[in-house]
Amino acid sequence: MNKNYQKKKQPEAVRAGLMDATAEIIIEKGLSGLTLDAVAQRAGVSKGGLIHHFASKHALILGLNREILAEYARFIDEYVAADPQPRGRFIRAYIRSFHTPLKYREAAKLFKAFALEMSYDEELHKICCDWYQDIVEKHGEAHPSLKSQMLLFAADGLWMEECTGLVSIPSAQHEAIIDYLIQQTYDL
Amino acid sequence: MNKNYQKKKQPEAVRAGLMDATAEIIIEKGLSGLTLDAVAQRAGVSKGGLIHHFASKHALILGLNREILAEYARFIDEYVAADPQPRGRFIRAYIRSFHTPLKYREAAKLFKAFALEMSYDEELHKICCDWYQDIVEKHGEAHPSLKSQMLLFAADGLWMEECTGLVSIPSAQHEAIIDYLIQQTYDL
DNA sequence: GACAAAAAACCGACTGGGTGGTATCATTAC
């Protein structure tokens, strides 16, 4: 570990930089605007270097997706652990985690891009399904009530609204809605 | 009807065919899989013919989007008109219309594709925002309660789940959730 | 109704830029 001393090459940093660049480009231009050249250039790496770390564009996308899902999972874990009231704990954590700024700013846009691609990419779909199933098995109720499910869907809907900016809610109102959802989780 | 008898060219039918082909391809392969050649071929038209009807790929996408939004608006209008109870009427119509099969099967996937593209296409974004604003001004409440907003978001979330197939809800449970949401709209 | 001119509808080969991926060579770490 302490061999890093005087290391000129730092593959892990390069790899992280590539991930960041990928995320930024997807946020700015969407998945369709993601090109290997652009990623390499933004990360200050050659295309060959990029391909060395991620064998293909697909691998790059999957890698980023995995990383982001892992981060969301960490958020949810933390929120659940910090919540003394068991009832509705998972839903509160779910709501809060999806409205917490992540490592990647505007991560919601990223997630939305993946949400679309899921329909056409089985591997990506499976990764996301497994993630969701794991998180529910870990924290969720075995037989959630209709109200619980409604609250989860409402959190998803609000998240989507954030992504698309369709309704243009003032941020104060946005907060109010989240508070309302949280409040509802105490009465399940 | 019989006037068509001798008509060889039917531009409106061709145009409609191009729309259908576009929708089908987006459903199958997503927006990124949409190519002018594929649309033309599926519709049985040459590329030149396609370009004659839609000046660009962008125009094609916007045209289809407009058509679908109009169809959703019609659904909502009908549901509102048929609902004797004014309170929560719009929300019920909203929920129901987004779970009604449209002209284009699996239209949800289409809509999801547009929802993504909105972030990167100002024109598309404006069309959708205007549509939403119009429909709310027409039927919605001026100052919706938090619960009203929550129900709308829940409908959106459920719709998204339909698109992505993330949670894999049995259809019976799906129906139960919709019923629950509808039921909630009577108590606002 | 006739008939020419204009307009609309339609065709398909071609272009030019972009992009994913490969092959090869150079450098650094251990």
Added chain:
DNA sequence: GTAATGATACCACCCAGTCGGTTTTTTGTC
């Protein structure tokens, strides 16, 4: 040395949009 890391050049393919042309339909005029 050699394995990991990274740079550069390159290729084959795809795809949006162009362009000159043909065919059909509509329009204007007598």
